[in-house]
Amino acid sequence: MEAGTLVEWLVRPGDEVKRGQVVAVVETQKGAVDVEIWETGTVDQILVESGRKVPVGELLALLRTAGEPVAGAQDISGLQEAAGVEAASVLSGASPSRAGIPPVSRISPVRPRVSPSARKLAEELGVEIASLSVAETGAEISRADIERAAQAAMKAQPAIQPASSDWQSQMRKAIAAAMARSKREIPHYYLATDIDMSAVSAWLSSENLKRNVTRRLLPVIPCMKALALALREVPELNGFWIDGAFRSSAAVHLGMAISMRGGGLVAPAIHDADKKSLDQLMADLRDLITRVRGGRLRSSEMNDPTVTFTNLGEQGVDGVFGVIYPPQVAIIGLGKTSEKPWVDQGAVVARKVATATLAADHRASDGHSGGLFLATLGKLLQEPERLR
Amino acid sequence: MTPRSREEIRQAIVDALGGIAPEIDPGSIAADLPLREQIDMDSFDFLNLIIRVHEILGIDIPEQDYAKLVTLNGAVEYLARRCAAQQ
Numbered sequence: 001m002e003a004g005t006l007v008e009w010l011v012r013p014g015d016e017v018k019r020g021q022v023v024a025v026v027e028t029q030k031g032a033v034d035v036e037i038w039e040t041g042t043v044d045q046i047l048v049e050s051g052r053k054v055p056v057g058e059l060l061a062l063l064r065t066a067g068e069p070v071a072g073a074q075d076i077s078g079l080q081e082a083a084g085v086e087a088a089s090v091l092s093g094a095s096p097s098r099a100g101i102p103p104v105s106r107i108s109p110v111r112p113r114v115s116p117s118a119r120k121l122a123e124e125l126g127v128e129i130a131s132l133s134v135a136e137t138g139a140e141i142s143r144a145d146i147e148r149a150a151q152a153a154m155k156a157q158p159a160i161q162p163a164s165s166d167w168q169s170q171m172r173k174a175i176a177a178a179m180a181r182s183k184r185e186i187p188h189y190y191l192a193t194d195i196d197m198s199a200v201s202a203w204l205s206s207e208n209l210k211r212n213v214t215r216r217l218l219p220v221i222p223c224m225k226a227l228a229l230a231l232r233e234v235p236e237l238n239g240f241w242i243d244g245a246f247r248s249s250a251a252v253h254l255g256m257a258i259s260m261r262g263g264g265l266v267a268p269a270i271h272d273a274d275k276k277s278l279d280q281l282m283a284d285l286r287d288l289i290t291r292v293r294g295g296r297l298r299s300s301e302m303n304d305p306t307v308t309f310t311n312l313g314e315q316g317v318d319g320v321f322g323v324i325y326p327p328q329v330a331i332i333g334l335g336k337t338s339e340k341p342w343v344d345q346g347a348v349v350a351r352k353v354a355t356a357t358l359a360a361d362h363r364a365s366d367g368h369s370g371g372l373f374l375a376t377l378g379k380l381l382q383e384p385e386r387l388r
Numbered sequence: 389m390t391p392r393s394r395e396e397i398r399q400a401i402v403d404a405l406g407g408i409a410p411e412i413d414p415g416s417i418a419a420d421l422p423l424r425e426q427i428d429m430d431s432f433d434f435l436n437l438i439i440r441v442h443e444i445l446g447i448d449i450p451e452q453d454y455a456k457l458v459t460l461n462g463a464v465e466y467l468a469r470r471c472a473a474q475q
Contacts, residue, residue, distance in 0.1 A: 117410055143410065208451045213442045216451065218431050261411065261428065289432050314430045 004028045005053045006060070015043045017063070022298065024060065028174075032119070034298045041065040114141045115294055117262065121146045171264040182323050186241075187362040190321045191370045195378040197337045197352040200226075203384035217282050219337065220311050224281055225387045226380040227332055228252045228273035231307060234373040236365035237330040237358070238306045246329065246364040255305025255325065256285065258292045266292055267308045267325060268301035277388060313337065319355040329361035330370075332377075392445065392471045398464050404440035408433045419460040447471060 004026040011023045022034040023043075045062040048054055114122070114129055118141050122129050127149045129141065182188075200222050208216045231238040231252050239248035252274040255267035270276075270284045291297055307328055312320040313336035322331035335355040342351035356377055360370050380387065392400075402414045409427045417426055424434070438449050438457070447470045449457070457463040 115410065205451060213435075213439050213448055216435065218435060220431070259430070261409065286432070 003053050003055045004033070006048050006050050007032060008050050009046060011043050013043050013045055017041060017043060026054075026299070032114070032296055033302055034296060035060075036298055036300050037063070039063055039065060115143075118143050118146050120262075122149075175264065178325060179323050182326050186324050186326060186329075188324060188359050189362045189367055189370065190357065190359050191367065191374055192319055192321075192355055192357045193371075193374045193378060194340075194353050195356050195381055196342060197354045197381065200381045200384040201337065201352045215279075217278055218285070220334075221278050221282050221285070222384050222387050223311075223334055223381070224254060224256075224270070224273055224285075224309065225276070225278055227309060227377050228254055229380055229387070230373055230376040232274055233376050234365075234369050236369050237360055237373055239329060239364070240306070240327040241329050241361055241364055242327050246361075249306040251306065253304050253306045255308040255328070256288060257308060257310035257322075258289055261293055266297070266302070267305060267310075268292065268297050269305040271301075271304075307332065309334070313354060319357050321357055322359045324359055324361055329364040331359045333357040333359070392468070394464050394468050397445065397467045397471065398460070400441060400444040401437075401460060401463055401467075404437050404444065407440060408436055417460055419464075422458045423460060423463075424458070441467065445471060447474070 006024060007027045008025040009023070010025070011017055011021075017023060017037050017040065019038055019040045021037055023037045024035040026033050026035055042064045043061060044064045046060075047062065048058065048060045054060070119129065121127075121143050122141075127146050129146075201219070204217060204219060204222060211217075235248045236246065238252055239246060241247075251272055253269040253271050254273035255269050257265055257267045259265045268288055270281065270288060273281060276284065288297075288301070305325075305328065308322065308325050308331040310320055310322050310331060310333045313334050316336050319335040320333035322333050324331050333356070335357070337352050337354040339350050340353040341348050342353060343349075344351070356374055358370050358374055402417070405412060405417070405423070405427060406414060408429065412427055417423070423429065429437070434454070438454070441463075442448055445467060447467060449470075453466065456466040
């Protein structure tokens, strides 16, 4: 969580930029992250050229806001923030061979996409991704493109030693640092409750029956909506513990723990999950997972989850007691849904049941609030048709 | 709808799997063992597999039939039946 490498500028001095626009790409050991800008204005000066490894909080560029004379250019505070926060701040896996990335002026406006696997291979083989032209690779750089480029380079210059990659070990280090800090600083308490998932499962089946395969909802979607709504009822679980005090967040930005192919995980945010329809949540989750596995996340997604949700039930576990990602104050887990004996009005019946868990920061909330949260979540999941 | 041979269907599934898990070697897939034990796939990947197969073969696979696509052989048999039924 200390530095990242500025891979590419997507704007140049004189360009007009809008709030939320992606202006640069930073390479972290979690893959490439798009850096967004938080002010509208004109780029005055680029202070960090591409290819440079920058520490957290480094000033990247100067921005001129509307009506401001050229001489009075101000720092891009948003950019500073964007580059400085947790996601972009992870240790960079950059190797010295990256230093020769061409300046902005030579970068083609059509940017090829690079899969994480191709990017990793490029690092292993010492292939400069920026040196590949779109004409050679098409819109997406594949492993085959990288291999071809590496072979061509070998022929041209057989003495070149491939730079070894430590991307994976860097990511492991970042996870280790965050989790060790969490267990060192956060007094976790843990709660678990079994939730009857029969109603929501039945509702989802009938809903998906009506839908074309491309519009189907995953079982996790109604759960995401229910827990985002439940968090509104228990705000002491949603926010950050910073400088010895809890700051609750009015918005619910749900960090979704997503595993990466080949190891490691990230938990980028689905913004305002409590306000989105199930279809919108599905579209957002699809987009997020695709980009996590395709190697393009936005800095804001990495930086601002207000709470994390982990759905390890996929792997068949009954329950997961998570480690809070600081400075968040809670992580919610959902185990697998399976048929279990359940007592309903004095009779034992078979029901679909899942164990929901909460690990929360005892500095910010007490078990009572945590229990209230899980009870609210369970209640909301009994009326799936209202989770719209 | 053109008739599909089992080989074409198998190829369609393997192609779809390659798009989801580029690291796999198609030749290494054991046709009788569950795909999800051999390939690191979650429910999102599996849904994408179903969508991709739907796009290639034009077969809509209802959710309640997902269990029939657990192994490669099972999926080929199921889709061959569905393709034949659509003739």
